Every structure is written in C-alpha cells, then in structure tokens.
Amino acid sequence: MLRAHGLACDRGDRRLFSAVDLSVSPGEWLQVEGANGAGKTSLLRILAGLAPVAEGLIEWEGRPVAEVRDDYHARLLYLGHAPAIKEDLSALENLHTTAAVAGRPLDEATAMAALRRIGLKGREDLPARVLSQGQKRRVALARLLCSQARLWILDEPFVALDVAAVAQLCSILDDHLSRGGMLIFTSHQAVQLAGTGASLRLGTPPAPREGAA
C-alpha cells in the first residue's frame, strides 16, 4: 500500500498545499480534486517520484519510497498530461516503445489486442500525428491494458475522451481494482468506480496579493 503523511509542495516561494495525508490500499482508489492551480498535478508528480518532496514522507509497503525506489517504480504506472506519444510513430510502435521502457516488452498479439480493445482497430499502423486528440489519449491508455503495475497514478485520464471511451476506461479501472490494484487519479468529473474509494480535496490556492509579483 501507499501512504503519505504531511506532504507539502512549494512552487517558487508560494506554498501550494501542506499537511496532505493519504493512503491507498489494494483495491482502493483515490480521486484528487481541487480547483485549477490547487496542485493536483504537483501532488501526483511528487507521489510518482518525479518531483522532490518538500516536506513529508511517502511510504510504499511500509518503507520510505526513497529506500525502495527501484521496486516502487517497477510497480508504478504514471500517466501524465503529456501522453509520451511520438507523432511520427504508429500507435503500435508507440505502445511497444513505452512498454519496453517501462520494463515490460510486449509481444505483437498482446499489443494488437490492447489497441483493438481500446477502440483503435484498423488504426494500429497509422502515425499518431493523423489521429485525433481523443485517439491519441486512447493510444496512451492502451498501456493500462498491458500493464502489470500495482499502482496506477493517472493525471486527468478522462480528458478528451468521448462518452463510450469514458465508460470503457471506467471498466478498465474497475478490472484493475478488482485484481487488487491501487489507483490514484485526478478528474473534474464525478466518476463511479467499483471498490472502496475516497476523494481528497486540495485547498483553493490563496489569491495573489495586490502588488505581489
């Protein structure tokens, strides 16, 4: 399980949030909510280990993440705002590369099946640059179908998806949770997921003072 106590994040000399506690156990999900600029993405980046922890402690399976970093990263799947899709590569090549970089190379059949299931049948070999915004997101989400990671950290996974794709993503997330996976995500919309879940609301950022730079 993942636990964090007293997390704080600074942006420049402004404190975005402080004293954030959270914990996610197998089969549980956590939705991070908050206004634009509240620090949702920053929190996810800190949890994923992409940004330094200004204050507080993150624990994975009861041990500080800093100590078990390799093990933690081997079990983590992080999908950020930038979907890591190369415009000049096809959907299939993109999926193969990201999977290999994540340490789990895919065979052809698994990759094709994942792309079909995510609704890209017949578009597997098109360069990503000719795909629509939503289809590019689907290429990125196809990684979820091939992932064995225990913990998924998804930043705005529902953005740019149509209604059918949102429903499909929900079912993928449900499957993950029912297998004992953990999920942390941000979203502005209310999402119905199976399993136990909680939501964490980050405070509104203090309005900039008059005359402050």
Added chain:
Amino acid sequence: MNAFLAIVRRDLLLAARRKSEVFTALFFFMIVVSLFPLGIGPESATLRRIAPGVLWVAALLAAMLSLNRLFAADHQDGTLEQMSLSPTPLALLVSGKVLAHWLTAGLPLVLLAPVLGLQFDLSARSLGILMISLLLGTPVLSLIGAIGAALTLGVRGGGVLLSLLVLPLYIPALIFGAGAVEADLAGLGAGGHLSLLGALLALGMFFAPWAATAALRIALE
C-alpha cells in the same frame, strides 16, 4: 537492456521518418568543407595543410546542429518522464539516445569524410587516419553534446547557449583529431593522438551519461 535497445530503435525509426533533419546536417558538412577549396584556390600544398582542421571543424558544427533536438522533443511530449520512471537506469537510456544520435549524426560524417577529403588532395593513407580519428572523435562529440543538451533543456534561446557551452568542450577532441592527421602528414605517426582520442572516448562513455542524467533530473523537476 531491452529498454536500451527500444530507445535506440525508436530514435533510429524517428530519424528514418524525418530524413530531412539527418540530411540537413550532412549537406551542411559537405557544403562547408567544399567551400574552402573553392575560396582558397587549387594550391595543393595549402589545401593539404588546412584539410584536417577544416574537416574536423565542419564535423563539429554539423554534429552540433542536431543536438538541441536530442532531448527537447522527449521533454515536451512526456517521454522523458516515462524514461525517468523506468526500472532501467536513466543513464543507460540516455546512453541509448546518445548512441542513436551518433548513428544518425556522427557515423554518416565518418563515411562521407574521405570523399570530401579528396578535394584537399589528401593521400589514401591520410584519408584512412582521418576516418579513424573521426570514428573515435564523433562519439565524443555526441557524448559531450548530450551533457550540453541536457543542461540547456527548457531554457529559452537554448540553441545559442548550447553552442557556447559545448563548443569549448569540443576543443580537446578537435586538437587531437585534427592533430592525428597533421602528425601523419608530417611523418610523425598518428598513434599518440589517436590513443588520446580513444582515452577521451573512454572517459566520455563513462562520465557523460551520468552528467547528462543529473542535468535531466534537474530539468524534470
């Protein structure tokens, strides 16, 4: 190791899909080198004297042309984040990117150099030494360049800053690379210069990926 190969393959694929970027650097190299015989005139003694320096300087500049794209695209589309979260050490993945950069921006220069060297009336033996010196030297250029590219990542006007940062660091490779051919022309033997170039390469292969990785981690925060 799988991830390393995947990165090399991906970058080669991307280069193959964007051939113009590879060819721009190659044509730049060809044109710059060819301008000198045209500007200086057909005195073979003078041309032979300046050949090593001209070819090496042109190779430096050509290898640098593609440097600012080394990490910039990966940074922008989130690939770099995924690389840093990979169970494979980031330094190894960075080495993969450097290798791909050398294969697309360095190796073609090595292969083209003897043809261009003919314009300077270099003997077959000198052309051979030139090729060996470039073969040892161009990977050094990619390795040092990667540090510069990582340090200037996300900096506005990074392209100019990159050349200011990297070109001085290229000086040792230039001195020993061009020096090898000159020494051979003077009948002194190129062995010493080539050994030093090889030493630079060994040092670079060991340290440059680590330095570039440290710079990338700063850029990622």
